[in-house]
Amino acid sequence: MRNVLFLVLSVVWIGNVLADPLPSWNEGETKTRLLEFVNRVTEPGSPDFVPTPARVAVFDNDGTLWAEQPVYFQFLYALDRLKEIAAADPSVLNSDVLKAAAQGDLETVAKAGEEGLLEVVMVSHSGISVEDFQADVAKWMATAVHPTKDLPLKHMTYQPMLELLRYLRDEGFTTYIVSGGGIHFMRAFAEEAYGIPPEQIIGSAGKTRYEIVDGEPTILKDPGIAFIDDKAGKPVGIDSKIGRKPILVGGNSDGDFEMLEWATSGDGARLGLIVHHTDATREWAYDRDSHIGRLDRGLDEGPAMNWLFVDMAKDWSRVWSGSGN
CATH class of the missing domain: 1.10.260 (434 Repressor (Amino-terminal Domain))
Known part of the structure; x- marks a missing residue:
């Protein structure tokens, strides 16, 4: 009888774990709003239903999908x-x-x-x-190892955000990175780190040119900047590369303000998400006065636009993908 009871409890526990697509997100308003939003836009018959091709979600990288302190x-x-x-x-x-x-x-x-x-x-x-x-x-x-946390950089992606990316893709979303970081830099690791392929990455770009080098057709990186994918550049980049306005946008700083402002405007169900760095113990606590990832205007104006503020200290039971904290 004891073995049967243990088996039943184990099945129930496993079922609960499998049923939760966001296990590193603590229960509360933030997690509830995320789950409810995804359910509303993916449930056939819902007044907010969005067809699969239009389920576009874009995320900043630095400070949103992985850490950014003390420097990018x-x-x-x-x-x-x-x-x-x-x-x-x-x-x-x-x-x-x-x-x-x-x-x-x-x-x-x-x-x-x-x-x-x-x-x-x-x-x-x-x-x-x-x-x-x-x-x-x-x-x-x-x-590469972080200069102060002594963690491999590849382990400093945010586990809750990895879960969110997987959950969205399981629900028919196409996920993109839209970041001020260099496009070629991010393409070198983003597919392995986030499951996001090179063609779904929008970033700042340096000048490049085509040339035959030692008989091989080659794209060379030259000095100079061709495009800055930050602030007002982000919605421009999304429009030119994706051609659809996202229905879900994630960022963490005022560099993401215009992207969230644009994407959460207009008709239909839309969700803007801000990762607020409030955890001085497991990560860093910073916003208005930070030299990296400054969040000032977003704190002032985001609530009126119904953006979802993710309180890292309160909403995440775990931070890093490479450890259990």
Whole structure:
């Protein structure tokens, strides 16, 4: 009898686990709104039903799908690659910003602002084919470790957001990344990390050109910026690359404001989601005054647009994909 009871309880427990598509989300209003929204737009006969082709969901990457403090992970890669380039050709360090970056002096680079960051990225992300660049990023990602958390970067994706991505795809959504990060950088790892293929990634792009190199047709990365996929650039990128207005949008900062504002406007069921970094113990707590991922306007204006604010400390039972915290 005891064995039978144990078997019954085990079946019930397993059934409950399998029935919950978001096990790392704590029970509460946030999780309920997510589940109710997906149910409303996928249930045939619902007044809010959305046909499968129009079930488009887009997400920012840095600070939304993985961590972004103390600097964007792409910049950590840029620093490592700049050091390698400078070791082979010291003449590339032709400015104070580049010299500081090669020495790991992030304070000096930060003082140079966006122009300084772009200078480092343009040098470290050019003079190489797209294919070789993405292979180099993938190799770097395999071993890169966070400078303060001592965790592999590949384990610093957010487990609750991975569950949300899988849940949406299981319900007929097509999921995209729309990020200010470099498109070639993200394409090197996003399919393995998030299950999102290269053609469903929209990001900032440097200048590229086609050339025959040693008899091989090649796309080369050149210095210069072709498109910045941030702020007002995000809805423009979505329109030009996807051609549909998303019905679900996830972000975490004011860099995502225009994307959420545009996508949650108009008729039909729509949901804007903001990952609010409130967990100073497991991750970081930051918003209005942060130098990375600043969330100010979104806090002020988002509630009136009925955006869903995800309180990381309260709503997530686990943060990282690579550990049980």
